[in-house]
Amino acid sequence: MSSELKALEKSIEEIAEIAKGFGLDFYPMRFEVCPAEIIYSFGAYGMPSRFTHWSFGKAYHKMKMQYDYNLSRIHEMVINSNPCYAFLLEGNSLIQNKLVVAHVLAHSDFFKNNVWFRKTNRDMMESMSAAAQRFHSYELQYGYEKVERFIDAVMAIQQHIDPHCYIKEAENKNCQCSCDRQQTPYDDLWNLDKEKNRSSECNCENNRLFPEVPQRDLMFFILEHAKDLEEWQKDIISVLRDEMFYFWPQMQTKIMNEGWASYWHLRIMREMDLDVQQSIEFAKMHAGVMQASTRNINPYLLGIKIFENIEKRWDNPSARERKLYQRPGGQGREKIFEVRTIDNDVSFIRNYLTKEIVDELDLYLYRKVGHEYKIVDKDWEQVRDEMVKNLTNCGVPYIDVINGDYGKRGELYLLHRYEGLELDVQHLEKTLEHVHLIWGRPVYLETKIDSKAVLFCYDGNAIAKKLI
Numbered sequence: 001m002s003s004e005l006k007a008l009e010k011s012i013e014e015i016a017e018i019a020k021g022f023g024l025d026f027y028p029m030r031f032e033v034c035p036a037e038i039i040y041s042f043g044a045y046g047m048p049s050r051f052t053h054w055s056f057g058k059a060y061h062k063m064k065m066q067y068d069y070n071l072s073r074i075h076e077m078v079i080n081s082n083p084c085y086a087f088l089l090e091g092n093s094l095i096q097n098k099l100v101v102a103h104v105l106a107h108s109d110f111f112k113n114n115v116w117f118r119k120t121n122r123d124m125m126e127s128m129s130a131a132a133q134r135f136h137s138y139e140l141q142y143g144y145e146k147v148e149r150f151i152d153a154v155m156a157i158q159q160h161i162d163p164h165c166y167i168k169e170a171e172n173k174n175c176q177c178s179c180d181r182q183q184t185p186y187d188d189l190w191n192l193d194k195e196k197n198r199s200s201e202c203n204c205e206n207n208r209l210f211p212e213v214p215q216r217d218l219m220f221f222i223l224e225h226a227k228d229l230e231e232w233q234k235d236i237i238s239v240l241r242d243e244m245f246y247f248w249p250q251m252q253t254k255i256m257n258e259g260w261a262s263y264w265h266l267r268i269m270r271e272m273d274l275d276v277q278q279s280i281e282f283a284k285m286h287a288g289v290m291q292a293s294t295r296n297i298n299p300y301l302l303g304i305k306i307f308e309n310i311e312k313r314w315d316n317p318s319a320r321e322r323k324l325y326q327r328p329g330g331q332g333r334e335k336i337f338e339v340r341t342i343d344n345d346v347s348f349i350r351n352y353l354t355k356e357i358v359d360e361l362d363l364y365l366y367r368k369v370g371h372e373y374k375i376v377d378k379d380w381e382q383v384r385d386e387m388v389k390n391l392t393n394c395g396v397p398y399i400d401v402i403n404g405d406y407g408k409r410g411e412l413y414l415l416h417r418y419e420g421l422e423l424d425v426q427h428l429e430k431t432l433e434h435v436h437l438i439w440g441r442p443v444y445l446e447t448k449i450d451s452k453a454v455l456f457c458y459d460g461n462a463i464a465k466k467l468i
Contacts, residue, residue: 004094005033011098018271019105023337024264026108027084031101035090040064042077042087046247049129051136051239053151076100080250082122084108095278099265099285106264109340110257116249116344124246131239138232150233151240153434158240159396160218163248214400214415219244221401227410228440237438251394252344259303260340262289266304292361295373297387305361306352307336345391353387355380389420397423399445412439416447423447432458 012031019026034042042048044060066072075092079085086104088097111117121127139147215221219241223234250257269282290301311332313321321327339348357363358380365377365386377383398417406413412435416423428445435443435458442459446468456465 007094008033008097011094012101014272015098015101015268016105018268019102019109019264022264022267023333024105024109025113026105027082027112029105029108030083030085032085032087033090034087036067036073037064039074039077039087039089040067043074047079047125047128048085048087049125049132050243051128051132051151053155054148055155076104078104078107079125080111080117080120080122080246081125082112084111085125093281095274095281096285098272099269099282102265102268103261105268106261107257109264110253110260113341114249114253114256114344115342116253120246120249121242124243128243131235134235135239138236142232147232147236150437151236153437154219154237154240156431156434157218157222157438158244159394160216160399161220161241161244161248162215162217163245163252165217210403210405211401214402216398216400218399218401218414221404222435222438225404226439229438233438248394249344252346252391255297255299255303255306255345255391256340256343256348257303258299259305259307262300262304263307263336295366297363302357302361305357306348307339309354309357310339310352311336346388349384349391350388353380353384358383397421402446406444409441411441412443414443414445416445418448422449425449428456429458429463432456432463436460 012029016029040060040063043063044056046056050056063072063074067074073089075089075096077087084104084107086101086108088100092100111120135147135151211221219237223229223237223241229237266286269286274282290298290304292298292301313332314327314335315330315332317325317327317329322329339352343351363378363380363383364375365383366373366375368374369376377386398419400415400417401412402415403411403413405411414435428447432443432445442457445456447454447456453468454465455468456463458464
């Protein structure tokens, strides 16, 4: 083992002890030093082992080109697993690796303790590796182009899951009238005032809906009810749906997770015995991570600022906060650990983004006016509310399955829950083609454009749309 690796190994032990002293509770860690090509492959695929797809290759070349031209670089990659794997970039200096190790220990603590990660599969690497082998066997059996075309279609809708439920028995396979749902001897008491209308409610066959209530989990509905899917196609849908459940908590806590890791790498490094040169190198690297952008939110910067603001306010509450919220003071560290455990980005921003932070970071809303991008609002509450709106459901529009037997022809009717933001029409039309490929019958999508209800349809040949 080289002296550099020995020094890194010793530093990891020291950093882990400091982190535990701060109260961080992380999984057993496995560190590996990897060349840039490996790190960027992992970054493009999202995991060390996953099925192949052209879009991963595209992402790899984009990231690798940015690294080669020194535009950006991935210093590490950490996997939400138990034990937790972290990959360090070969060529990092010792002080860079120390910062990265402190950073990933905090990520591991977040994975282990944040409630939104509670249901994630900690053995996902093994599951993905097994799925990749099965997908390859499908390519050999059914043809590479056919399998990749189907994966394209499934990936187009893979974010349309219901993250608040997990695979369960479909409840709507059989119509069940409300009068047949009595589960206890007292259930009929709730329906006494409905007795007059009972006769009309009992006409099950005529009132049958499929599904009985709108279904948010489009992936699961298609998996359960598409009539012409072969087993290998069902397997692909199931795998990509499981993967989305794995990635979803990371998507919905991006700002918190990076802010938490940045908060702790800063404090852990302050406890290290660094010489002047190392302190300067660390300061430069930390400043690079915290660099603000004029067009996008830097999750590292915004996250750490909010955590530091929470700690300050709970340590030194104002007179109003002491009186109104019975906040005695000195509870800052306790509070940020509580926030780390129970919040996600939406509640984090809604509850803890303050005017002070918005002013300090100079956050604003902007949009394209004519040929230029212009600032349109700097009011801190408007900025906060717009961020919450964009983060809701990880920015994915709500699409509900309304009818899986539309027109009594087995066609699929979807409804976009319009909440003030229109869908991109070009993207919508391309996605409908993918849904048709999977469903095997005409598909419909109802949405709003210019405040008018519009119904799009793809029948396998062309897109049609009409006002409704």
